Amino acid sequence: MKRQDFYYELPERLIAQDPLKNRSDSRLLVLDKKTGETSHKKFPDLLSYLEAGDCLVINDTKVIPARLLGQKKGTGGHVEVLLLKRKSKDVWEVLVKPGKKARPGAVIEFGGNLLTGEIIDVAEEGNRLIRFSFEGIFEEVLDQLGEMPLPPYITHKLEDKNRYQTVYARHTGSAAAPTAGLHFTPELLEKIREKNVTIARVTLHVGLGTFRPVKVDNILEHHMHAETYEISREAAQAINEAKERGGRVICVGTTSCRTIESAAEGGKVRPGKGETDIFIYPGYTFQVLDGLVTNFHLPESTLIMLISALAGKDQVLRAYQEAVREEYRFFSFGDAMLIV
Incomplete structure (x- = not known):
């Protein structure tokens, strides 16, 4: 299976640069995975596709303002640090740009003396391990100094940090938002509950591995990076009872x-904590999932491969071509798709 099999043409003007004023004003393309038929709706119309007895699973991870801009101590050279994964209380795995300024022993200062970090080791794929020193509570320092780690295709500055969080975000730890959830409002979630649809919360802290481009021609050679997840006993029970x-x-x-x-x-979900590097592509047999609310994904990405496993590559690409013709908004701040 080739990476190029999942390519589609996307005009740059359709890449959404800003969130809509109202979260639920986005459009919703509905794809019937059995027939390939599509219909064009507004996001609140999702309610009419949910039935009593269904279970809606949401990821309640919370994005940290993981992008830090600093200077190398001694030279004053500008350094950008992106927090990827917490390894211990004060040690993080990070991505550093430019990497040549991040040799072990180098010290980077952020916000004057509010936060300093020493590079202590080189990790997988050139990432670095950095030990931070600070006064007070790290999360409060980070909230003061950090910026939201928006994807590189978004060039506009985000005015409100909360617009890159879901309204149900609870557990901090993600380097990117689970963007399909950005369309939900508390009011829509309440209407879903009133329809006797169970809402189950799970947590997966999104790392950059999910969004890393597939660089190999044969997608089976692509390596997914591990991300941490947690499923409570209550969430597992809600999902299993729905089935x-x-x-x-x-x-x-x-x-x-x-x-x-x-x-x-x-065919059942087990509660617990763990790490996953699962890579879902066509040919995968879903054990639990029946339907998916998702955004529109980058060409040749692992994410478009995942939805192709659910609805078929040809049907997905036809739906994407239709979305382009209808001028849907794409990617993180874009419109949504429902596959059922």
């Missing part, structure tokens, strides 16, 4: 999908 009563399990976002499929065994 037992004949309801559907519909995930909000590819991260929620990857979480429950990673924890699935014999």
Whole structure:
């Protein structure tokens, strides 16, 4: 299976640069995975596709302001640090630009003396381990100094940090938002509950590995980076009971999908914590997932491969071509898609 099989043409003007004023004003392209038929709706119309007894699975991870701009001590050279994964209380795995300024022993200062970091080792794929020194609580210092780690295709400055968080974000730790959830409002979630649809919260801290481009021609040679997840006993029970009563399990976002499929065994979800590097592509048999709410993804990405596993590559690419013709907004701040 070739990377190029998942390519589509996208005009740059369709890449959404800013979130909409109101979260739920986005459009919703509905794809019937059995027939390939599409329909064009508004996001609140999602409600009409959910049925009593279904279970909606959401990822309640919270994005940290993981982008830090600093200067190398001694030279004053500008350095950008992106926090990827917490290894211990004060040690993080990070991505540093430019990398040549990040040899072990180098010290980087952020916000004057509010935060300093010493490079202590080189990790996988050239990432660095950095030990931070600071006064007070790290999260408060980070909130003061850090910026939201927006994807490189978004060039506009985000005015409100909360617009890169879901309204149900709870557990901090992500380097990127689970963007399918950005369309939900508290009011829409309440209407979903009133329809007797169960909402199950899982947590997967999104790392950059999810969004790394596939560089190999044969996608089977692509390596996914591990991300940490947690599924509570209550969430696992809600998902399993929905399956037992004949309801559907519909995930909000590819991260929620990857979480429950990673924890699935014999068609049931096991509670617990773990790490997953699951790579879902056509040919994969879903154990738990029945439907998916998702955004539009980059060409040749692991994410478009995942939805192609659910709805078929040809049907997905036809739907994407239709979305381009209809001028949907693409990627993180763009419109949404429902596959059922």
